[in-house]
Amino acid sequence: MKVLVTGGAGFIGSQLVDLLLAEGHTPIVLDNFSNGREENVQSGVKIYRKSLLSDKIERIFKKEQPDVVMHLAAQVSVAKSLESPAEDAAVNVLGTVKLLEYCTKYGVKKFIFSSSSAVYGYTSEVIHEDSPTSPISFYGTSKLVSETYIKLFNRLNDLPYTILRYANVYGPRQRSDGEGGVISIFIEQLLRNEAPVIFGDGNQTRDFVFVDDVARANLLAITNADNQIINIGTSTQTSVNLLCTLLSNQLHSSLTPDYKPKRQGDILNSHLSNAKALDNLKWAPNFNLISGLEKTVDFFKINNNFI
Template sequence: MKILVTGGAGFIGSQLVDLLLAEGHTPIILDNFSNGREENVPTGVKTYKKNLLSKKVEKIFKKEKPEIVIHLAAQVSVAKSLENPAEDAAVNVLGTVKLLEYSIKYDVKKFIFSSSSAVYGYTNEAIHEEIPTNPISFYGTSKLVSENYIKLFHRLYELPYTILRYANVYGPRQRSDGEGGVISIFIEQLLSNETPVIFGDGNQTRDFVYAGDVARANFLAITNADNQTINIGSNTQTSINQLYTLLSNHLPSSHQPRYEEKREGDILHSQLSNVKALQHLKWEPHFDLDAGLGTTIEYFKNKKEE
């Protein structure tokens, strides 16, 4: 099956591309390489270096005629969304709408979308998919608006979809600069003997999910969970202070973290129920946090030695 993967050179997308190849599919990558890396792209995979909003993207659909679109490309920084909400909306909302239009025009069979737990906003409970959404950042809002467009395209044009709402994704190939997540940033700082920075008091919690598990969720969505919105998380929460302790067990450091002011748009607690994922997607995480951290640290150590 021919599958267009936007963001296919990124740390999640490239692991999905590897999986698609292993399963006998033909992935096609659309990536502007603002976060993706050439080294993540397997030899021989057709790759288009374009922005989502480029008029040339339609030509890719016309030429390649993908059967499935898996849309991972996005502006993913909460901080950047607050600094430049117009750009965030242009990439995340308008970029998604253009892909949906092309999907209808060129007979795509299914649209799989990477959304975020940021759509939920503040909550102190294990989050299931039916609780009210109330994003507190422009990033979360852009993801929620995109979800609504996807559902409306299904209603009006019968385009099947699966929406996957990710917890905090980490793993090999994640960048520690720019859009990097807290785990990749901490690992790089500890390996470089730098002082890690924790924003707020460190008691805020996150649900960390391994990138390989997220890639597998996207793969399973090709044939499962039609027209469903599904959380992809570990159903556990870990505080940033606990995370730092876990990393310190793997990477002893002479530096204690430095605490700085809480950042705007950051949620306090996150734990995503994955009951629906198991029921509809036949998915559950294979990696617990400690195992995933071990694999991720090995990746960063090897990169540092290259």
């Protein structure tokens, strides 16, 4: 099956491309390389270096005729979305709508969308797919608006979809610069013998899900969970303070965290139920936090010249 992966040179997308290859599919990468890296993509995979907003995207659909589109490319920085909401909306909303139009025009069989737990906003409860959505950042808003367009394209044009709302994804290849995930940032700070920086009091919780499990959820969505929204998380929550302690123990560091003021747009708690993923996507995480952190730490040691 031919699969167009937007953001296919990025952290999650490139590992999804690896999995698609291993399963006998033909992935095609669309990436503007603002965050992606060419070394993430296996040789022989066709790459188109284009922005989602480029008028030349339609040519790719016309030439390649993909069976499935997996849309991972996005403006992912919460802080940047608050600083530049128009840019965030242009990439995340308009970019998605343009893809949906091309999918409809060129007979794509399914659209698989990478959404985010940021659509939910503040909550102290376990989050289910029917929990209220009230995002507190423009990033979360752009993901929620994109979901609405996807559902309407399905209703009006019969374009099948699966929307995957990710918890906090971490693992090898995640960048620690810019809006990198807290785990990759902590690891690099500790490896450089710098105090890990925690924004807020560190009691905020996150549901950390390993990137291999997220890639597998996308693969399963090709043949499961049509026209459904699915949380992709571990059904557990971990405080940022505990996360810092776990990583410090793995790296044999005694550094004390450096606490900074809470950042605008950061949610307090995230704890996603994955019951629907198990029932409808036939997915459950294979990695717990300890095993996932071990693989991530090993990657950063090897690839950042710390050993």
